Amino acid sequence: MTIQKSLIQTRPKMAPIRPRRHVDTQRLPEWAVLAGLGATALVLYLWGLDLNGWGNPFYAAAAQAGAHDWKSFFFGSLDWGNSISIDKPPLAVWPSAIAIRLFGLSSWSVLAPHAILGSATVVVFYLAVRRVFPRGTALTATLFYMITPVVFLMSRFNNPEATTGFLVALGFYFAVRSRESTRWAPYLLCGTMFGLGFMAKEIQAWIPVPALAVGLLVFGAGTIGQRWRRVLAAGASMLTIGLAWIIVVDTVPAENRPYVGGSLGNSALELAWDYNGLARFIQLNAPGLPYDGGPGRLFNANLAVAAGWLVLPALLAAIFIFVYAWQGWDRGQKFLGLSSAAAFLTVAVILSFMGTMLHSYYTYSLAPWAALTTAVALHRLRQKADRWAQRALAVAVIGAGVYGQLRIIEYGIEWPPWAPWAIGVLGVAAAATHFIATPPRRALQAAAAVLTAVALSAAPASSNIFTASQPQEGTNPASGSTSRYPMALKNVLDGVRASPELSWAKEVDFGAPPDSRLVSLMKVAASSSTWTLATYSAQNAAQYQLASDTPVMSIGGWLGSDPSPTLAQFQRLVRTGRIAYFADFSIIRDHPDQLSPEARSIAEWVESAFPIVMSGEPTVYDLRRSPP
Incomplete structure (x- = not known):
């Protein structure tokens, strides 16, 4: 014992091992993450915004009218003599109208409110996902959403999409809050937000509602009876708020208000169910405008450039979530994962088969659910990275995303020749790290997550450079590079501007x-x-x-x-x-x-x-x- 004690006492002391320094995003306070996301989105959406002029003059003029006259403001009049209204409810015009009243009429006062709403949507979207999933997953989903070309485009434009997207994001956030308890307030706020969304773009705001409602009924807190009562109350709130403006307008005598634009009978209700409702689903074959609906529509030269970058990986991710991923999740993760996958599939089917009255920017409704479905599935696959099947499926999701990006790049004529190679290298690197990043190799797992996010977002983010460098004005703003296909929207619009025979269309x-x-x-x-x-x-x-x-x-x-x-x-x-x-x-x-x-x-x-x-x-x- 004496010899051993002597040896221990005379052994030289070792210097303490210092842990390797690394950036741990979990140590960042939540407010710093939110501020960074909001500031990044705001800079992206405001940069060079005045290049877009009035954006859509139709909505800019309605905002101008609302700034001059409160009656025009309420009814969404196109002029402040109140002869006729726009063909949408007025809520999406109100932010610009308020800005014009405060700061005067300019391109910035018309467009900047929509950029602010777009960046606020990014923050709300992150908050909703973060309540259920880790920060890395929430950041990945938010990144995918923020740089989706149609989101970038419409956050720099004065169509109703940015306002609708913000209200839908708030509705989604309160749906996530509703699932956590039996309190009435989140349910009622959820319904209120979707009701206000209807006042911005009518039926477009309600497309994800069935998926979220079913999710709350299945995975919500409390007994099944409590869930039914609260979901029905949320639905009543949504209908009350959404239809209130319509009821008021149709109650006011016609001689005391503007004519309801877009309707044949001077009725706001007709506008909602016909022009902005059923008419959008009618399949027509007009001269020069053949019906192109079907499973491949989301991959054509117009819609794919806007929001098709994540469609293939999101399809694989949705299948994976429904078949396997939800097993082992808690109820909150099941609600968010399954509801987002269902909402993605719902929007994808509607866009694929709806009628001829389709603009490429309608894919704005697809963007949040494609981003969330893909990010959530990748999170689940990383949790099971010790299994070969899960790693192989993660590689398949990455491969689908890279393949989709390469195909969409082929549509454009302005991409540099090295772009496909760069995307391919990023995809291979991300796939390779998934095969070697097995637990407990946390550093490699983090690298795999970062490389995957970069590989799936590099091309759509780069596409936004083309969008920001070109004026986006008129009825049909378009994302990305000029297309090599003659009937692509950008080429058609360029032809309209240049052709004397098409002056009427111009x-x-x-x-x-x-x-x-x-x-x-x-x-x-x-x-x-x-x-x-x-x-x-x-x-x-x-x-x-x-x-x-x-x-x-x-x-x-x-x-x-x-x-x-x-x-x-x-x-x-x-x-x-x-x-x-x-x-x-x-x-x-x-x-x-x-x-x-x-x-x-x-x-x-x-x-x-x-x-x-x-x-x-x-x-x-x-x-x-x-x-x-």
């Missing part, structure tokens, strides 16, 4: 550049008339209203096809001196598929009764000079 989609002479006449007439100008179609009216900052009547609404005003109504307004000028765009009038009979009757009457004060395109008539 005016419908973008509006005619305002003539400075007419704008000057309108400003002079503003003090003595309710509307300084009446014209068609809506984009032409919007361009002149924005340029002159005076109210312009859009005859027939969006396409000039709404039966408002009638000839008798128009004549009465002219006789009382409320309309100063009429601008006849002959390119629109001469096209057989444009204008309603009422609009044509008005044009013919004006042509026969009033003097021309400006010739050309448009021909301008002074409605105050010769009594009809």
Whole structure:
């Protein structure tokens, strides 16, 4: 014992082993992560924003009207004379209207509120996922969502998508909160957010609701009776909030409000169930616009560039979640994983088979669920990284994502030749690390997660460079590079801008550049008339209203096809001196598929009764000079 004690006492002391320094994201406070996400998204969405001008002049003019007049604000009027409303509920116009009222009319006041809403959606999306899954999974899902090209595009534009996305994200967040307890408040707030989403883009906001409702019924807290009562209460809240504006509008006498644009019967309810509802699902074959619905639609040159980058891996991930991944998860993870996979499949099927009235930016509804489904499945696969089958499936998800990116890159003509090779190398590196990153090799597992996120987001993030470098204006903003396919949306729009034979389509989609002479006449007439100008179609009216900052009547609404005003109504307004000028765009009038009979009757009457004060395109008539 003495010898051993002596040896121990005389043994030289070893220097303490210092742990290797590394960045541990778990040590970052949650507020720092949220601030970083929000700031990153805001910089991305605001950078060079004024390149987009007015964005969609149709909605910009409605925001301008709402900034001038509270009645126009509530009804979503296209002008503050309140002749006709836009063809959507007004909520998505309100952020820009408030900004214009506070800061004046500019490209920034029109577009920046939507960029702010887009970045706020990123934060809310992260918060929802983070309540259930680890920080790394929440960050991966949020990254996938934030850089999806259609999300980037519509967060820099004034269509209703950014507002709708924000409200849907809030509804999703409160659905996650609802699952945690039997408290009534989260359920009611969930329903309220989806109801407000309906006020922004109507049926589009409700597409994920069935998946979330079923998830709450199956995996919610409390007894089955408690879950049913709370889900039904959430549904009642959603319907009450969503339909309140419609009920108010249809209750107000027609003579005391603007005509409901997009409806044939001057009804907000008709607008919701017909033009913005059933009509979107009707399959039509029009000249030059064949029906292209089917399983491959999400992979075509228009929709794939917008949101198809994660469709293939999300499909594999959804199958994996339904078949296997939910086993071993807690109830919160089961709810979020299965509900997101169900919502993804629901949106994918609807977009694939809906009717011809489809814009590529409708894929905005797909982006959050594709991102979340993919990230959640990858999280589960990393948990089982000690099994060869799980590692092989993770590699399959990565491979599907890389393959999808390579195919979408082939659509574009502006990608550098090394881009496919770079994406391929990233994919191989991510796949390789999954085969060697077995427990307990935590550093390799972290590297595999980071490489996977980079491999699946590099190409869509790069695609946003093309989007940000080109003006996005008019009715159909488009993501990514110019396409090598003639019938791709970007090429069609470029053809519309360049072709004299398609001038009518240019005016419908973008509006005619305002003539400075007419704008000057309108400003002079503003003090003595309710509307300084009446014209068609809506984009032409919007361009002149924005340029002159005076109210312009859009005859027939969006396409000039709404039966408002009638000839008798128009004549009465002219006789009382409320309309100063009429601008006849002959390119629109001469096209057989444009204008309603009422609009044509008005044009013919004006042509026969009033003097021309400006010739050309448009021909301008002074409605105050010769009594009809």
